[in-house]
Amino acid sequence: MDDIKLFLSKLDNEARQKDAHSLLSLLESASGYKPYLMGSIIGFGHYHYQYESGREGGSAVIAFSPRKQHLVVYIMPGFEAYQQLLSKLGKHKLGKSCLYINKLSDINLTVFTEIATHSVKHMQQKYHCKAS
Numbered sequence: 246m247d248d249i250k251l252f253l254s255k256l257d258n259e260a261r262q263k264d265a266h267s268l269l270s271l272l273e274s275a276s277g278y279k280p281y282l283m284g285s286i287i288g289f290g291h292y293h294y295q296y297e298s299g300r301e302g303g304s305a306v307i308a309f310s311p312r313k314q315h316l317v318v319y320i321m322p323g324f325e326a327y328q329q330l331l332s333k334l335g336k337h338k339l340g341k342s343c344l345y346i347n348k349l350s351d352i353n354l355t356v357f358t359e360i361a362t363h364s365v366k367h368m369q370q371k372y373h374c375k376a377s
Contacts, residue, residue, distance in 0.1 A: 248282045256311055264349045265311040268318070271354070275361040276307050281377045286310045286319070290365070292372040305377075306368045307361060315345040320360065322367045330360050 249269065256262040269287060273280055278290035288305025295301035308319040315338075323342050324331060331337070335352035338345040344360075346352055368374055 246280070249280055249287055252282055252285070252287075253311070258313075260348060261311050261313075261316070264316055265309075267349055268309050268311075268316060271358060272307060272309060272318075272361060275358050276365045278306060278376050283308070285312075288377065290368075290374050291377045292321075292368055292374045294372060306374050307365055315347055316349070318344040318346065318361070320344055320364045322364055322371070326367070327360050327363065330356055330363075334360070 253262055253265050253269070256265060265287075269280055272287075272289050276289040280287050280289055282288075283305065286305070286308050287310065288308040290306030291303055292306055293301065293303045304321065305319065306321065310317045310319075320327075320342055324339055324344075331339070333353060333356045335356075336347065337352060365374075
């Protein structure tokens with residue numbers, strides 16, 4: 246956890262730093278996993294995947310990164326199942342598995358927590374997930 250605190254302390258933007266600390270607590274609580282640092286990404290839990298092609302790997306069950314432009318939250322199952330919740334979330338943008346948020350005050354944190362919790366449960370049903 247000290248490496249995460251050090252990483253977050255080096256963020257230039259004080260508001261981004263505060264939001265990142267809030268996300269850290271929120272995602273730890275929503276996921277039930279302790280955070281760990283992977284480069285500039287803070288992950289929670291771990292899962293292993295294998296495609297039909299034989300390609301395999303591993304990743305965090307849920308993660309975020311406090312980038313310069315946005316807070317990026319990695320929702321691994323994507324957003325197809327969360328369209329109704331996303332309509333209530335507030336200001337955000339989506340990538341395939343990335344939720345881009347300018348600042349936490351732009352979104353409804355109750356809705357965000359529900360998306361994060363459902364995402365983790367979905368991953369746990371689909372994959373063998375474990376603490377890192």
